[in-house]
Amino acid sequence: MNNNICVSFGALLALASFAGCIQLKTESEIKPIHITMDVNLKVDKAIDKAFADEDMAKPKGDFTVVKGLIDRKVAGVTNKALLEARAGATDDDRISIAEANANGLRRMSEVAKSSGVSLDAVQKRRVAKIRENLPAGSWYQTDTGSWAQK
Secondary structure, three states: OHHHHHHHHHHHHHHHHHHOOOOOOOOOOOOOOOOOOOHHHHHHHHHHHHOOOOOOOOOOOOHHHHHHHHHOOOEEEOOOOOEEEOOOOOHHHHHHHHHHHHHHHHHHHHHHHHHOOOHHHHHHHHHHHHHHHOOOOOEEEOOOOOEEEO
């Protein structure tokens, strides 16, 4: 019996000494992470390029019609960066609004597709830029959907 205890103790001691010799080798690889820091900046640049011809201070081309609608207060800018007829809009005004909306929606859709973001995200960025440049007294729709004048 004493012999069995000695053999067990010896085996345990040998096992413990081998356990100290076991080495584990771990390797890790650091891979670069590419993060787009600000998607809004990319979208803003694309919007600026797509709508370069639309300048409230110096309207030209088809945008002179849009500027006239806004200045006459017969059209307001929705929270989706589109125009909406207001009181006093004529049938011709409504046709111009529909044409401007189709053109604007096409441009914003192209920006969304090329930037890899949703149309809604482009519209939010676009309407923020429009609101900054609206002349005093212009109608615009707030984010909550109510109408106000600048």
